[in-house]
Amino acid sequence: MGGRKKTLLGMAALMLLTAPLAAQSWAAEGPGTVELGSLANHYSAVTFDHAMHTGVAASCAECHHHTTGLAPIDPNCARCHKAGDKANRVACKSCHSDKRFSAEDLAKIEGNPLLHHKGKLGLKGAYHQKCLGCHTAMGGPTGCQDCHTRNDKGDAFFHSGKYTPAPKASAEHGGGH
Amino acid sequence: MNSLKSQGFAPVVSDLKKDGSEWTVKEKIMLGLSPKEYWAVQLRNPFNWVLWAIYAIGLPILVGRFIFGLGWVTHSSYDYPWGLFLGWGLFTMVPLSASGFMMGTTVELFGRKDFKSIERLGLLNGLLGYTFAVMFLQVDLGQPWRLIYPMFVSLGPAAVLFLVAWHVATYLTCQVAELVPAFSEWMGFPKAKKFIKSIVLGLTIAGIILSTLHQGALGALFTYAPGKVHPLWYSSPFQWLHFFVSAVFAGLSMLIVVSTLTKWFMRWRCDENYLNNLSKLTLGLAKGASMALITYLVIKIIGIAHDNNWAYLLTGWGAWFMFEMVVGVILPLIFYTMAVRNSNASLARFAAILAVFGIALNRLNTALIAFNWQLYREIPHWRELVIVFTVYATYIVVYRAVLARMPILYTWKEKK
Amino acid sequence: MKKLNRRSFLKGGLAGGAAIAAVGASKQAVAGTHNFGGYPDSMGVLVDLTKCVGCRTCEAACNKEQDLPEPDKAFDDPSVFEERREGGLPRRTTEKAYTVVQKYDVPGREHPLFRKVQCNHCNEPACLTSCFVNAYKKTPEGAVIYDKTVCVGCRTCMVACPFYIPAYSYSSAINPVVKKCIMCYDTRLKFGRPPACVEACPQEVMTFGKRKDLLKLAHQRISDKPDAYVDHVYGENEVGGTAWMYLSDVPFDKIGYDTHLGTQPIISYVKEFLGMVPMVLTIWPALFTGFHLLSNRKDALKNDDNKS
Numbered sequence: 001m002g003g004r005k006k007t008l009l010g011m012a013a014l015m016l017l018t019a020p021l022a023a024q025s026w027a028a029e030g031p032g033t034v035e036l037g038s039l040a041n042h043y044s045a046v047t048f049d050h051a052m053h054t055g056v057a058a059s060c061a062e063c064h065h066h067t068t069g070l071a072p073i074d075p076n077c078a079r080c081h082k083a084g085d086k087a088n089r090v091a092c093k094s095c096h097s098d099k100r101f102s103a104e105d106l107a108k109i110e111g112n113p114l115l116h117h118k119g120k121l122g123l124k125g126a127y128h129q130k131c132l133g134c135h136t137a138m139g140g141p142t143g144c145q146d147c148h149t150r151n152d153k154g155d156a157f158f159h160s161g162k163y164t165p166a167p168k169a170s171a172e173h174g175g176g177h
Numbered sequence: 178m179n180s181l182k183s184q185g186f187a188p189v190v191s192d193l194k195k196d197g198s199e200w201t202v203k204e205k206i207m208l209g210l211s212p213k214e215y216w217a218v219q220l221r222n223p224f225n226w227v228l229w230a231i232y233a234i235g236l237p238i239l240v241g242r243f244i245f246g247l248g249w250v251t252h253s254s255y256d257y258p259w260g261l262f263l264g265w266g267l268f269t270m271v272p273l274s275a276s277g278f279m280m281g282t283t284v285e286l287f288g289r290k291d292f293k294s295i296e297r298l299g300l301l302n303g304l305l306g307y308t309f310a311v312m313f314l315q316v317d318l319g320q321p322w323r324l325i326y327p328m329f330v331s332l333g334p335a336a337v338l339f340l341v342a343w344h345v346a347t348y349l350t351c352q353v354a355e356l357v358p359a360f361s362e363w364m365g366f367p368k369a370k371k372f373i374k375s376i377v378l379g380l381t382i383a384g385i386i387l388s389t390l391h392q393g394a395l396g397a398l399f400t401y402a403p404g405k406v407h408p409l410w411y412s413s414p415f416q417w418l419h420f421f422v423s424a425v426f427a428g429l430s431m432l433i434v435v436s437t438l439t440k441w442f443m444r445w446r447c448d449e450n451y452l453n454n455l456s457k458l459t460l461g462l463a464k465g466a467s468m469a470l471i472t473y474l475v476i477k478i479i480g481i482a483h484d485n486n487w488a489y490l491l492t493g494w495g496a497w498f499m500f501e502m503v504v505g506v507i508l509p510l511i512f513y514t515m516a517v518r519n520s521n522a523s524l525a526r527f528a529a530i531l532a533v534f535g536i537a538l539n540r541l542n543t544a545l546i547a548f549n550w551q552l553y554r555e556i557p558h559w560r561e562l563v564i565v566f567t568v569y570a571t572y573i574v575v576y577r578a579v580l581a582r583m584p585i586l587y588t589w590k591e592k593k
Numbered sequence: 594m595k596k597l598n599r600r601s602f603l604k605g606g607l608a609g610g611a612a613i614a615a616v617g618a619s620k621q622a623v624a625g626t627h628n629f630g631g632y633p634d635s636m637g638v639l640v641d642l643t644k645c646v647g648c649r650t651c652e653a654a655c656n657k658e659q660d661l662p663e664p665d666k667a668f669d670d671p672s673v674f675e676e677r678r679e680g681g682l683p684r685r686t687t688e689k690a691y692t693v694v695q696k697y698d699v700p701g702r703e704h705p706l707f708r709k710v711q712c713n714h715c716n717e718p719a720c721l722t723s724c725f726v727n728a729y730k731k732t733p734e735g736a737v738i739y740d741k742t743v744c745v746g747c748r749t750c751m752v753a754c755p756f757y758i759p760a761y762s763y764s765s766a767i768n769p770v771v772k773k774c775i776m777c778y779d780t781r782l783k784f785g786r787p788p789a790c791v792e793a794c795p796q797e798v799m800t801f802g803k804r805k806d807l808l809k810l811a812h813q814r815i816s817d818k819p820d821a822y823v824d825h826v827y828g829e830n831e832v833g834g835t836a837w838m839y840l841s842d843v844p845f846d847k848i849g850y851d852t853h854l855g856t857q858p859i860i861s862y863v864k865e866f867l868g869m870v871p872m873v874l875t876i877w878p879a880l881f882t883g884f885h886l887l888s889n890r891k892d893a894l895k896n897d898d899n900k901s
Contacts, residue, residue, distance in 0.1 A: 076817050101787035101801040110806070119810045125797020132646060132796065136704070144648060144669070144795075158653050160667035168665055246766030253763035255685065258748035286881060287888045319746020319761065319769035326726045331743035333727035337863060338749050340870065342725055378885065386877045390870060397866035401723045401753035401859055404851060413862040417869065553680025 030054050034091075038098055039124050042154030046147050056138075063130055064090050080116075096126040178208075178218060178581075182445035186210075189582075190448070191590035192365055205363065208581055224442075228570050235567025238560050239316070247319060250560040257548065257555040259317075261565050264544035266313020268395055269537045270306050271345075272420070275428025277303020277352050278388040279465070281381040294451045295458045297359055297585045298439070299432050304352040305579070306431075307345060309572040316564060337397045344391035351384050362589040363582060389421055396420025399543055407547035409489050409498040410539075412480040422476060426469035427536040429462045430509070433529035435576075439586055446580060448587035456522040463525035466532065467513035474506055494550065501542060505535015631716030635735030636782065637804035637836035638791055639811050640709055642848070643821060644798045647674065647694055647707035654793030655692045655711075658777055662689050683849070686710060688762040691774040692790055697848045706841070708848055709798070711790070712737060712758045712774035713828060714836035719859035720750035720759055728771075734783065735804060735836040736776035744770045755832055755854050776836070804836055811840055833858030 030050050037045025054060070060068040061084065065077055069086035072078050087094070097105050100122025109118050121129060135142050144150070155161035182188070189209045192199055200209065207215045219225055242250045251260055280299030283289045315321040327333065327342045354373055361369040373380070396416040399406050403413060412419065439447060440455060481487060489495050512528035515521065545555065580586055653668035655661070666673055674696035676684055683695040692711035699706050714737045721729035726743045729750065746769055751759045759773045777788040786792075787801035800807060811826040827845050828838035831854050839845070846852040 100797065101791060103785035106785075106802060110803070118806070119800060119813065121797050124795055128795040129644060129797065142646075157657060158650075158668040159656075159664055160669045164667045165663050165665060244766060246764060246769060248763035248765075251763065253761075254679075255687065255751060255760045256679070256757060258751035258761065282881075286885045288885075317747075319748070319763075320744070321746075323726075323743070323745040326743055326745050331726040331728065331740070333725045335867070336723050336725040336727075336749070337866065338723065338747060339725035382878055382881050385881055386873060389873050389877060393866065393869075397863060398749065398752075400862045400866060401719060401749065402755075403859070403862045404755055404854060405752070414865045417866045552682065555679070 030060075036127065038093060039127075040148075042157050043144070043148035043150050062134070067095070092126055092130075093123050096121055096123040098123040100125065178443070178445045181218065186445075188446060188587075190584075190587055202364070205582065228574060231566055231570045235563050235570070238563050239567050242316065242560075242564060247317075250558060250564060252555065252558050252561075254555055256552055257545065259544055259548075260555070261545070261557045261561050262313050262317035264541050265537070265565055266317070266568065267310050268540040268544050270310040270313065271395060272392060272424035272427035272536055272540065273431040273533065274303045274306020274310070275388060275392060275424040276300075276432040277307075277355070277428070278348075278381075278384040279425065279428050280432070281355060281384050283465075285377055285381040286385075291454075292458060292461065294454050294588075295432070295436060295462075297356070298436060299428075300352060300355050301359075301576075301579060301585050302432055302435055303428070304349070304356055305572060305576050307349050307352060309568065309575075311345065311349070312568055312571075313565075316568060337394050337401070341391050341394045341398070344387045344394065348384065348387040348391065351380050351387065354380055355384070359583045359585060359589075362584050362591075388424075392424040393417030393421040396543075402548070404551075405549050406543060407489070407494050407498075407550040408484060408486045409481065409494060410543045410547045412484060414483065415476060415480045418476055419473070419480060422469055422473045423536055423539065426466040426473065426509075426532055429466040429469065430529040430532035430536070433459055433462050433466075433526055434533055437526045437529070439580060443577070443580055443586065446586050450588060451586050459522045459525050460517055460520060463513045463522075463528065464517050466529070467510055467517065470506055470510040470513065470532070474502070474510065477502065477506075494547065497542075497547075501535060501538050504531060505538055506532075509535060631804065631834055631836075632731075632733045632735065633805070635716075635733060635804050635836060636776075636801065637714070637735055637807050637838060638776075638788070639800040639802075639807040640837060640839045641798055641800070641814070642706060642708055642839055642841040642843075644796045645694070645707040645709060646796055647671070647696055647705070648795065649673075649694050650793045650795060651709060651790035651799075652690065652692055652694060654789040655774070656690070658780060658789035659691055661691070664689065686712075686758055686760055686773065688760045688764070688772040691772065695849065697843075699843050699847060702843060706843055706848055709790075710756075710758075711837070712776070713756055714774075714776055715832055715858065716834040716836070717832075717858035717860060719753035719755060719832070722858075722860040722863070723749045723753035725749070732778060732782075734776075734778070736778040736782050738775045738778045739771060739773070741770040746770070753859055755851065755859060804834075804838075807838060811838060814840060827852075830856040832856070833861075 032049075032051045034048040034050050035045050036048050053063075057063065059070050059073065061070040061072050064070075065074075066072045066081035066084045067087035067090045069084045071084050072081050097120075099105055109115060131147070132142055134140065141147065150158070150161075152161075156163050159165055178186075187195070187209070189200055189205055194200060194209075210218065238250065247253065254260070276299040280292060280296045280303075283292050284296045315324065318324065323330075327339055328346065333339050355377070357373045358370040361367060361373075394417065396419055399411065400413050400416050403411065436455060436459065440452065444452070481490075490499065509528040509532035512524050512531065516523075516525035516528060549555070649668045652664075656664060656668070673684060674694075678684065684690075684693045686693055692709060695708045695710060697706045697708060714731075714735055716731075718729060718731060718737045720739075721731060721737060724739075725747065726745055728741070728743050729737060729739045731737050746761070748761055748771075750771060751757075751761060759771045762769045762772055774788075776782050777786075781788060787799075791799040791801045800810065802810070808826065808829060811829070815822045815824055815826075822840050822842055823844055825845060826838050826840060827850055828835040833856065839850070841848065844852075
């Protein structure tokens with residue numbers, strides 16, 4: 001776990017460096033906490049500490065791409081949105097659809113030949129890829145239930161918790177090889 | 178029975194007893210012995226003791242397969258969907274039964290009447306081999322009661338197995354028809370024999386076509402698995418030819434082996450004509466087999482050259498392949514040739530045993546041993562092995578029972 | 594044979610030949626078919642392996658959607674990744690699991706790579722072409738489905754599948770059938786909805802859409818981030834193309850993919866034989882009839898002499 005410790009240290013250092021700047025200029029613009037619950041099904045909603053994360057991130061663009069008006073991090077985004085294009089709404093769900101592969105959404109994408117962002121992630125994918133990607137890189141928590149606790153329905157879905165299958169005694173399980 | 182005959186017992190050879198009265202069907206089934214004598218003979222035969230032992234263990238397991246499913250008798254492998262039931266029962270038994278169409282072709286088509294005394298043995302070997310290949314298939318199929326589905330319920334005519342199913346079924350009918358004369362003589366229905374005689378050439382030609390295609394199709398089945406069968410046992414363009422040509426010498430060699438067994442163990446049932454001609458005919462079969470063997474050897478080499486698989490010969494798989502080729506093809510080829518040149522039937526018989534072993538090894542290699550060569554080797558479940566022994570024992574029992582009764586190894590004396 | 598004159602001979606020969614020709618006629622069509630590139634608007638799934646975190650939510654979703662039996666272990670139990678079947682191989686699809694996630698520890702890669710395995714829904718499926726009861730069907734939507742009511746249980750499809758996907762319910766004595774992923778055709782795909790695993794995946798590892806669009810997207814992703822991917826879309830051309838395709842940052846042969854499958858559909862390896870079938874049916878009767886006439890020439894001459 002040496003690597004993890006090192007990244008944690010690095011994170012702390014980053015926080016110290018950016019803290020004064022953040023407090024003054026842009027951290028105040030964001031909300032304190034956000035309840036991310038529009039997709040909650042097998043898990044409880046996530047109470048996202050936005051203020052804490054603004055303190056950690058180097059720039060709003062780390063998560064918000066170009067929509068907050070800052071220069072995007074990804075050079076592929078910068079090809080068009082070099083200076084940052086400020087959007088009216090910056091919440092994840094404003095752009096990332098919560099029914100990504102529905103027939104309507106697929107038709108919308110196909111019906112617009114000029115659309116560049118054809119492969120834009122859905123809301124669930126956007127959340128998880130952003131959160132988990134950064135948590136993995138920075139050494140943040142990465143377990144499912146580190147962020148949202150699983151409910152009873154979720155336990156049943158995963159055949160876990162009180163729904164865990166009884167261990168099979170016999171070695172012959174319907175064809176192992 | 179051999180000893181019984183040396184004591185003066187005369188087996189059934191015509192409709193009439195010595196005293197001029199007719200044999201009843203029951204008497205014919207009892208081989209012309211009284212029931213008491215018949216059962217005494219059965220009990221005395223040590224080979225029967227072995228059979229009973231196999232049945233004592235095998236029958237309950239065979240029944241269990243249909244009660245508890247395939248999962249109970251096999252390893253239920255998803256990676257090796259085919260095991261010994263098909264590897265041995267279908268892919269090995271069918272080429273070993275190619276003797277039927279070979280003998281039909283030789284005698285009826287090419288007019289080699291000198292092979293007449295062994296023709297029926299060849300036909301019977303074919304019929305029984307195919308019948309029991311179907312039995313093995315029925316043990317292996319998940320839902321054997323749906324065997325007729327590819328014929329009448331849901332047809333997949335573009336599949337190789339569809340062709341195998343239809344051709345084996347048609348060919349079985351053909352073979353039954355070809356053996357009707359033997360049955361009709363024994364049972365005393367001369368009309369049936371006459372009818373078959375009138376269509377025998379059609380049957381024979383149908384037999385050649387069907388055999389070419391389904392022997393080849395069994396090989397073509399493996400062309401569905403180009404990455405799974407080791408390249409030395411795989412050839413997309415030639416697989417069907419390899420299987421077909423090897424079936425030719427497999428059938429002839431099996432016929433030599435079986436005729437040898439009859440000469441030893443069922444001598445009482447063979448007539449003079451059969452016994453006197455056997456050595457000569459064995460050499461005739463050996464000649465045919467050696468032609469097929471040299472052809473096979475060459476097309477196998479062409480197969481390797483075509484896909485440029487030479488490098489594999491230097492691997493462990495190559496050594497195994499060379500073993501199969503040397504023991505199962507090259508040695509029999511040499512021995513057959515020497516046997517023909519020196520008129521040495523015993524050497525031909527030895528070559529035949531090697532060739533039969535070689536063909537079994539080739540088919541098991543293709544279906545099981547060199548299959549999934551990049552994964553792991555599947556060792557069959559012991560119950561699978563027991564069932565193979567049980568079904569094969571039944572094949573031997575039926576084979577022996579027919580030979581003992583119908584005019585296969587002897588000529589029926591027609592009523593005047 | 595002696596009594597057999599030419600007319601009765603021909604009669605017999607023709608009858609036999611006709612019977613067989615009837616059997617084999619339907620195969621003639623097959624020999625001529627050329628490669629089928631797939632339905633133009635069929636759907637597919639692009640799997641970006643670099644995104645998978647191995648949570649196995651897809652497995653749980655599949656189990657629920659397909660009403661499969663209770664698993665041996667919970668779907669959040671990571672110990673399944675260490676399970677080995679015969680030959681030291683990782684878990685594969687079974688009669689109880691139509692999809693499984695495998696874990697690969699790749700030397701030099703910071704985190705393990707997870708690989709989702711399920712039916713790839715080939716454009717020209719080997720299982721379909723090998724089935725002698727026509728149980729399989731490639732739907733215009735892209736799924737390879739099968740009719741279990743006609744399955745005889747010969748298991749040729751399992752032999753033919755180059756990806757080792759179809760499983761068989763060996764445990765059933767009464768009604769054993771082939772079991773494999775059907776891309777949720779009955780419950781979802783038919784109605785334009787993505788398969789359950791795609792929808793359940795938290796990471797959106799899988800992108801559902803028209804196959805032709807997914808191909809563009811896949812190549813777009815590679816060209817956008819050439820360092821993040823190997824330059825290969827697995828499934829684009831393998832065995833004639835598959836509906837499920839994969840992106841990876843590790844060479845595919847290092848993570849259990851067979852990279853020697855070639856670009857021809859499996860049926861193309863069988864076509865040489867299938868093409869030969871009508872030839873044998875046509876040529877053999879004439880050829881062997883000729884042989885017979887030649888080899889019995891002397892008999893025939895003798896008969897003619899007797900008559901005259």
